[in-house]
Amino acid sequence: MFKKDFPYFKNSEIAYLDNGATTQKPQCVIDAQVEYYEKYCANTHRSNFGDANKATTNYEGARKILKEFINASGNEEIIFTKGVSESINFIASSFVSKYETVIISSLEHHSNIVPWHMQGRTIGKGLEVVKCDENLSFDFDHFEKLLSQNKNAFVSVTHISNAFGKIHDIKEITRLAHKYGAVVMIDGAQSLAHMKVDVQDLDVDFFAISAHKTFGPTGVGAIYVKKEHLADLLPYQTGGATIHEVDYHGSTLLDSPYMFEAGTQNIAGVIGFAQALEYIKHVGYENIETIEKDVYTYLDKRLREIPDIEFYNDIEDSVGSRSFNIKGLIHDDVGILVDKMKIALRVGHHCAQPIMKQLGIKGTIRVSLAFYNNYTDIDKLILALKKAISMLKD
Template sequence: MYKNDFPFFKNSSVTYLDNAATTQKPQAVLNKILEYYTNYCSNTHRSNHGDANKATKEFEETRTILKEFINAKDESEIIFTKGVTESLNMVASIFAKEFKTIIISSIEHHSNITPWHMQNRTLHQGLEVVNIKENLEFDFEHFEELLKANPNSFVSITHVSNAFGVKHNIKKIAKLTHKYNSYLMVDGAQSLAHFEIDVQDLDVDFYAISSHKTYGPTGVGALYVKQELLEKLKTYQTGGATINDVNFQRSLMLSSPYKFEAGTQNIADVIAFKEALKYIKNIGYKTIHTIEEEIYSYLHNELKKIENIILYNNVENSIVSKSFNIKDINSEDIGILLDKMHIAVRAGHHCAQPIMKKLNIDGTIRVSIAFYNTKEDIDIFIKALKKAITMLKD
């Protein structure tokens, strides 16, 4: 029934099962974007006329709502970025670069690997990687060994793997990280759409958030920074809207979050992001979890019935995404055929090549669901998948 809230499903014949890549947008989000551009299109935090004041008010309301949504202490802890990738790069380049050792997990997105390579860090040369167990779970024993050997490190871990849907126990990771006088950043790109985030309860130092994977617009994200670290976080970019006072001798910056938001922001989409958050709150995480858990379990059980299927992640330690292969069939070939049958999934390495190489595969077929998906979507997909397998075997 929730599909009625999303114009995409009224205008497309596609069975959409690629939600880990991006989610569809409810009408309320689209309306808010149009409202800004047609009714009060003005720059924020600058002019003092009516429309500019309204734009600033609407923009800052998103910050307030997001602060409440993740239970941050203060609006100053919420910095708008263009997405999780920029948030991770920002912290990597202006805070974490001072640390001798960076620790990441084995199932990170490239966005949490390549920023460290840009600092000339490689495995065992400033970069350490936590092992994974056979079921792709985080190896806490190895993690603590790394922390013991490298105290005062910077840890950067995904909350939910984009490639496999494996969910990490961030609260436990944070406790161990702080035990060894280290800092923790979390890639939360795959999280906020599916379950509640409480940054104070998790006790994370940095948490990166995506809008477009959370039913909001593309090109928008946010970075949560624990309040006591805001002064340690140096300015990333400078320019318009970051300045308190300037002369030709020096520049004095505003306080957080404004000193981190240089230039004209993605105003319309930041404003619309709050409509996505309101939409999620309206439905409630309890409802979202119940629906997604049922569809996920159904998907898993239907996939298990397919001959020669190779499943990589367990239902018990994962959410919403199933990655698999069919023995002796290339994942990309299946993806192409599914597309011809109007099924949207993702095939390939999912920007996670290191874990694919560790598993000795080129990639997987990934089915990722959202609460608007139904068992009928899964049935359509399974039927098309069986047809694709038959075609490729002939």
């Protein structure tokens, strides 16, 4: 029903099932960016002629839209970045040095692992990993044990696993972390495309956001920073647009968020992101969740028709992504063949090598959904998979 809003589907016969990597963009998002470049292209926060004022107004309007969308308490808590990877690196570089231990989950994307390695943190030496069970569920007993043993901890976990679609109970994770005096950052890359996020209700300290996985442009994201932490957050970069006054003896910086947004930002992208959020509000999370649950359940049902299929978690407490393998087949080979049949999905380790190694596999075949997917997409997928399996087993 909603595919008509997305130009990609007007121009392609592909069953697009790689939404965990990036989502398609509705026409309103594309139009907003084109309008900026064609009708009022100017820099923000600098000049005061008409187009520059309009660019600044729309850019800051986008901040307000995002602030309200996730229920932040103030615009100063929303800092625009290139995306979740930069958001996590920003906080890792500018805030976390005073914490003796970083605690992560077993289901993290490399973007929430490598930044800690760059600080010299490894297992038992400033980095701890919460165990998961055979269904990839978060081990809260182990988590509380780690919190009790590490009094000065920074917790950084994914909201939804990009590789398996598993949802972490962020509210409970945050409650326990705060009980032991820990600070919490959430990788929300996969969140806003699927569910409503209220940062005040979750009580998180930091929440990293991606635009391109939320029907918005690439190269744009944000980090929510709870107001009480802003004074302790150091600028990641400095220069244009961050300063109040400069002379050769020193510099004074502006207040948040401007002190953290050095240089010319991705103005068109931020404006486009605002339109993506407005589009989601137009569709409504109630519709999104109803459609996705229906199609996700149908996907699981149809996949189970395939002999020798191997799953790594059930669909309870999961959304968006479904990962699997076919016994005796290499996932890369399956991916190559279904691509020839106009099916777009992802095969590999999905930037989550540690959990793949823990499971004893090199990767999976991942189908990841959005609300514009339907039964027809799933039927095309199943037909292609059966053909690919037949070819590879002959």
